Amino acid sequence: MSIIDNLNKTFDSRIRLGIMSILSVNDNADFNTMKELLGLTDGNLASHLRTLENVGYLAATKQFIGRKPNTKYAITELGKTAFKEHLNALEKLIEN
């Protein structure tokens, strides 16, 4: 019971889990790269990114490449800790 409580509800969605995985091994990743890796539509990815940004797990920086807007995302310290704790909880759950 207590072990399941340690699982982070934010990471219930596999897409959010995927986003956190990508950002935990890369300094940053832009929108299109993640879209391609996860095989998602613009709207779908954007809504999950917004959720993660709202809880403070990732930070976005908007910039322009030529005239095209390009948004880069990076994991925050809070996000790193949350993801790590979630992984530990997953590990414990599987061990049992």
Add this chain to the structure above:
Amino acid sequence: MTKQTEDIKVIREMMEKSSKFQSISGLSLVWAGLFAVAGAAFAYYILHCCSFIEYGKYTFYIKMWILLADALAILALAVGIITFCSWWKAKRNRATLFSKVTLRAAYNLLIPLAAGGAFSLVLLYHSEVTWIASITLIFYGLALINASKYTVGELHILGICEVIIGLLAAIFLYHGIVFWTIGFGALHIVFGIIMQIKYR
């Protein structure tokens, strides 16, 4: 499979996919190896079967230029087929070839490779051909070891093998062409087959 194990699979897959260049084709390595064997056979023929004696004191330079052209042609063919097959494989897996991951792997491969290439040219400039087989193998091996952090793990082992073959080529200095054939030919064929089976 429980949800948790499925979750972990997704995590691992995304971590690897986003940080490692995975579109390298084993089959193209086999082809590159076969080209290398053909190139080495041609070089052997030039060195041992053609005399070019009619060119007198220019014989050495003519042989050197033919061998250099041979080496560059094989290099171009090998790089060409590996790039083409990787592009093909990336397309089939619906990934893009020229992503940040590919560039990072290529960049890390090219640094030691460029240094080794430049060093070999300097040796050629001094007409010092004996060490070239060893030098190219060692630098190529180090380049693979350096790039392997950003691509499939097999390249790390291949890199170590290349360095060992390069050192052996330095010990048995006058059999450079044999070690070249092993290092650039046989090793690529063997590792290509292993990777083709593993990552198909």
